[in-house]
Amino acid sequence: xxxxxxxxxxxxxxxxxxxxxxxxxxxxxxxxxxxxxxxxxxxxxxxxxxxxxxxxxxxxxxxxxxxxxxxxxxxxxxxxxxxxxxxxxxxxxxxxxxxxxxxxxxxxxxxxxxxxxxxxxxxxxxxxxxxxxxxxxxxxxxxxxxxxxxxxxxxxxxxxxxxxxxxxxxxxxxxxxxxxxxxxxxxxxxxxxxxxxxxxxxxxxxxxxxxxxxxxxxxxxxxxxxxxxxxxx
Amino acid sequence: xxxxxxxxxxxxxxxxxxxxxxxxxxxxxxxxxxxxxxxxxxxxxxxxxxxxxxxxxxxxxxxxxxxxxxxxxxxxxxxxxxxxxxxxxxxxxxxxxxxxxxxxxxxxxxxxxxxxxxxxxxxxxxxxxxxxxxxxxxxxxxxxxxxxxxxxxxxxxxxxxxxxxxxxxxxxxxxxxxxxxxxxxxxxxxxxxxxxxxxxxxxxxxxxxxxxxxxxxxxxxxxxxxxxxxxxxxxxxxxxxxxxxxxxxxxxxxxxxxxxxxxxxxxxxxxxxxxxxxxxxxxxxxxxxxxxxxxxxxxxxxxxxxxxxxxxxxxxxxxxxxxxxxxxxxxxxxxxxxxxxxxxxxxxxxxxxxxxxxxxxxxxxxxxxxxxx
Amino acid sequence: xxxxxxxxxxxxxxxxxxxxxxxxxxxxxxxxxxxxxxxxxxxxxxxxxxxxxxxxxxxxxxxxxxxxxxxxxxxxxxxxxxxxxxxxxxxxxxxxxxxxxxxxxxxxxxxxxxxxxxxxxxxxxxxxxxxxxxxxxxxxxxxxxxxxxxxxxxxxxxxxxxxxxxxxxxxxxxxxxxxxxxxxxxxxxxxxxxxxxxxxxxxxxxxxxxxxxxxxxxxxxxxxxxxxxxxxxxxxxxxxxxxxxxxxxxxxxxxxxxxxxxxxxxxxxxxxxxxxxxxxxxxxxxxx
Numbered sequence: 072x073x074x075x076x077x078x079x080x081x082x083x084x085x086x087x088x089x090x091x092x093x094x095x096x097x098x099x100x101x102x103x104x105x106x107x108x109x110x111x112x113x114x115x116x117x118x119x120x121x122x123x124x125x126x127x128x129x130x131x132x133x134x135x136x137x138x139x140x141x142x143x144x145x146x147x148x149x150x151x152x153x154x155x156x157x158x159x160x161x162x163x164x165x166x167x168x169x170x171x172x173x174x175x176x177x178x179x180x181x182x183x184x185x186x187x188x189x190x191x192x193x194x195x196x197x198x199x200x201x202x203x204x205x206x207x208x209x210x211x212x213x214x215x216x217x218x219x220x221x222x223x224x225x226x227x228x229x230x231x232x233x234x235x236x237x238x239x240x241x242x243x244x245x246x247x248x249x250x251x252x253x254x255x256x257x258x259x260x261x262x263x264x265x266x267x268x269x270x271x272x273x274x275x276x277x278x279x280x281x282x283x284x285x286x287x288x289x290x291x292x293x294x295x296x297x298x299x300x301x302x303x304x
Numbered sequence: 305x306x307x308x309x310x311x312x313x314x315x316x317x318x319x320x321x322x323x324x325x326x327x328x329x330x331x332x333x334x335x336x337x338x339x340x341x342x343x344x345x346x347x348x349x350x351x352x353x354x355x356x357x358x359x360x361x362x363x364x365x366x367x368x369x370x371x372x373x374x375x376x377x378x379x380x381x382x383x384x385x386x387x388x389x390x391x392x393x394x395x396x397x398x399x400x401x402x403x404x405x406x407x408x409x410x411x412x413x414x415x416x417x418x419x420x421x422x423x424x425x426x427x428x429x430x431x432x433x434x435x436x437x438x439x440x441x442x443x444x445x446x447x448x449x450x451x452x453x454x455x456x457x458x459x460x461x462x463x464x465x466x467x468x469x470x471x472x473x474x475x476x477x478x479x480x481x482x483x484x485x486x487x488x489x490x491x492x493x494x495x496x497x498x499x500x501x502x503x504x505x506x507x508x509x510x511x512x513x514x515x516x517x518x519x520x521x522x523x524x525x526x527x528x529x530x531x532x533x534x535x536x537x538x539x540x541x542x543x544x545x546x547x548x549x550x551x552x553x554x555x556x557x558x559x560x561x562x563x564x565x566x567x568x569x570x571x572x573x574x575x576x577x578x579x580x581x582x583x584x585x586x587x588x589x590x591x592x593x594x595x596x597x598x599x600x601x602x603x604x605x606x607x608x609x610x611x612x613x614x615x616x617x618x619x620x621x622x623x624x625x626x627x628x629x630x631x632x633x634x635x636x637x638x639x640x641x642x643x644x645x646x647x648x649x650x651x652x653x654x655x656x657x658x659x660x661x662x663x664x665x666x667x668x669x670x671x672x673x674x675x676x677x
Numbered sequence: 678x679x680x681x682x683x684x685x686x687x688x689x690x691x692x693x694x695x696x697x698x699x700x701x702x703x704x705x706x707x708x709x710x711x712x713x714x715x716x717x718x719x720x721x722x723x724x725x726x727x728x729x730x731x732x733x734x735x736x737x738x739x740x741x742x743x744x745x746x747x748x749x750x751x752x753x754x755x756x757x758x759x760x761x762x763x764x765x766x767x768x769x770x771x772x773x774x775x776x777x778x779x780x781x782x783x784x785x786x787x788x789x790x791x792x793x794x795x796x797x798x799x800x801x802x803x804x805x806x807x808x809x810x811x812x813x814x815x816x817x818x819x820x821x822x823x824x825x826x827x828x829x830x831x832x833x834x835x836x837x838x839x840x841x842x843x844x845x846x847x848x849x850x851x852x853x854x855x856x857x858x859x860x861x862x863x864x865x866x867x868x869x870x871x872x873x874x875x876x877x878x879x880x881x882x883x884x885x886x887x888x889x890x891x892x893x894x895x896x897x898x899x900x901x902x903x904x905x906x907x908x909x910x911x912x913x914x915x916x917x918x919x920x921x922x923x924x925x926x927x928x929x930x931x932x933x934x935x936x937x938x939x940x941x942x943x944x945x946x947x948x949x950x951x952x953x954x955x956x957x958x959x960x961x962x963x964x965x
Contacts, residue, residue: 152858432952435768440712443901444949454938622781625777626777629780630759630774633763
């Protein structure tokens with residue numbers, strides 16, 4: 072049974088339809104990447120899975136349960152955490168407080184806690200009391216990821232974690248993902264950088280204007296096929 | 305009324321665009337309104353004094369309601385301090401007539417303008433606040449005015465004062481009315497006040513309607529939807545809101561002057577009463593339908609009916625009003641007119657701008673049957 | 678000279694009362710950008726509830742201890758059942774609902790208790806005072822009021838800065854949507870916040886009633902003083918609210934010293950003055 076599956080998922084912003092029936096599966100332990108141009112619906116998809124946008128109950132199934140219409144706060148308790156686009160750290164809270172708030176719902180005490188997150192990102196330990204938004208972009212991204220981990224999720228959703236960061240910083244951030252996977256967390260990553268997505272994922276989906284235009288394992292996909300699927304040609 | 309924008313040069317087949325606001329219903333509505341106003345003008349010849357007084361109340365409340373609606377419903381400026389201008393208008397009238405000997409009718413106009421002048425520095429102060437805090441800020445301003453005016457002994461201080469007979473019996477046109485309708489002085493004064501209220505109400509509706517159909521009205525709608533986006537299109541939000549604030553102050557002040565001319569007695573607590581000049585007005589607009597021109601009209605009529613039947617019950621009546629405001633916000637935030645116009649998509653006062661296009665350059669866009677609103 | 682020192686001391690103590698009025702307002706606005714126009718009437722409600730208990734022989738302190746949790750529950754219910762439905766970008770619905778609530782409260786209290794002036798009696802403490810030397814004396818009740826204001830602010834700051842719930846409050850205030858991603862239920866947070874505000878209103882009600890006569894109509898004026906204290910102090914800081922309250926209190930007592938009729942007006946003038954010169958208040962939070 073897949074850990075996450077969506078059936079014909081549709082999503083609207085008022086009258087505007089953003090998703091036209093997305094069907095996606097993710098097996099436990101897998102890393103799945105979603106690529107696509109701006110406005111393709113990738114962030115909308117993650118927000119729907121995370122519960123910020125309502126869907127039909129059976130359109131999203133997690134660990135065998137229908138969760139499509141459940142609110143975000145409940146989805147977190149069920150084991151899905153979202154690292155939102157743009158990081159969205161809490162400006163009034165320090166680095167450590169941001170991490171602690173990530174663990175607010177912790178029903179599962181698990182591997183991830185303050186100590187293990189600081190081990191993963193040593194730079195944060197030094198700046199634990201600084202206001203979170205005073206850190207550099209890369210460090211803020213680390214806080215955001217750490218915050219997501221604090222709830223010990225079974226599935227971590229990462230929305231454009233490389234956005235606005237220098238290549239060397241992106242490399243450092245992606246370098247920790249194997250440690251995250253090693254603890255048994257599955258990953259669903261939205262990534263603008265196609266090469267990086269292909270290098271880190273077990274399977275890839277390509278979105279274009281709210282629809283899946285391509286899916287498969289990176290080694291089975293040709294550059295031309297991806298190109299066509301990305302741009303909708 | 306059409307605003308034609310010809311996008312094409314003579315021979316090229318580019319489409320023509322025309323912006324149209326008049327609809328068939330609105331044309332009918334305009335004619336009906338004209339007829340209604342004419343009927344109201346001649347009404348005193350047939351109606352008894354009680355009706356004239358009641359209509360005076362309805363018309364002045366309509367002015368206050370349309371003003372508040374423009375401020376809160378269109379400009380997004382939620383004020384709970386409009387009683388400042390009612391009181392200011394009233395006191396300006398008393399001051400001008402008793403201390404400067406100005407004719408009452410002229411004094412009404414001047415009082416409105418004085419209110420507008422005071423609104424200028426007031427705006428600079430209260431515009432520093434946003435949202436709910438803006439609301440209370442306007443209230444504090446009103447309270448301040450009340451307390452200041454209560455110190456002015458020449459106008460009665462804390463207990464207030466009355467208009468002396470010399471003022472009330474010297475109004476221009478009073479003798480004419482007395483002879484025309486064969487009534488006594490105080491009834492004649494009521495008729496004069498009524499006509500002034502009717503004039504003010506018509507002027508108010510006209511001014512607001514013209515404003516909303518103008519470019520500034522379009523700017524207001526844009527600001528209401530998203531101030532940031534509107535500013536990035538070149539709209540000066542501050543100046544637009546400032547204009548509306550001063551305009552409504554003038555209208556509200558004129559109404560206040562008129563109301564207290566008719567009452568002939570003023571006191572700080574009454575003139576600056578939150579309940580009478582803001583709470584009632586807000587309930588009117590909310591019941592009728594905020595952000596529409598039809599709403600306040602409907603609201604005033606409903607309120608008049610409510611007051612006629614329930615006001616005697618005192619506290620229970622007020623609790624009813626409070627409960628009504630809560631219920632409207634929870635279940636019908638667009639008011640009664642909003643419920644109806646949503647169902648039937650109607651607009652009596654034509655404000656919605658419809659974009660008509662025609663593919664062929666020589667075809668009249670008005671003749672097309674498919675429109676893009 | 679003595680008169681002026683006494684005036685200043687009284688002004689500071691009055692500031693404590695206004696800070697107590699203002700704290701609930703400050704918390705609600707900080708967390709949900711909502712202003713409860715019935716806030717002043719709730720303080721009066723608290724005073725009346727305590728009056729009912731105390732006229733039935735219950736000691737004031739005990740009465741307050743009973744009424745405060747009841748008020749907390751009322752606030753929680755109001756937010757959960759009514760106000761949570763209107764959260765969103767539009768400022769009008771919550772404002773109007775609380776406005777309607779204010780009118781209902783005032784008139785319900787009028788029906789139940791009539792417009793007669795009431796007073797809470799605390800026995801010997803009513804008129805007790807503490808001599809500070811040099812001829813200055815301060816009333817025990819005003820002093821207790823000031824100390825209560827400080828205690829409330831300390832307690833709330835402990836809650837906000839040293840507990841998980843407090844972090845949840847601050848996170849929700851920063852970014853309600855992302856707070857949900859942490860497993861924080863916004864609606865519950867708002868309800869608790871409103872409950873806290875009502876609770877503090879009950880405490881304020883004790884000192885409102887003990888200090889001077891009260892009747893159902895004096896709520897709106899308390900709302901205005903509370904509001905002035907919050908704005909003068911600056912949004913986002915409870916100690917700022919205390920400072921704001923003291924400024925209003927001082928303005929009023931100094932104004933009254935010059936001319937008794939100018940007391941309230943002096944407070945408004947101070948408020949408008951701060952608004953013109955320092956629109957963000959005297960001690961605003963840095964980020965906003």
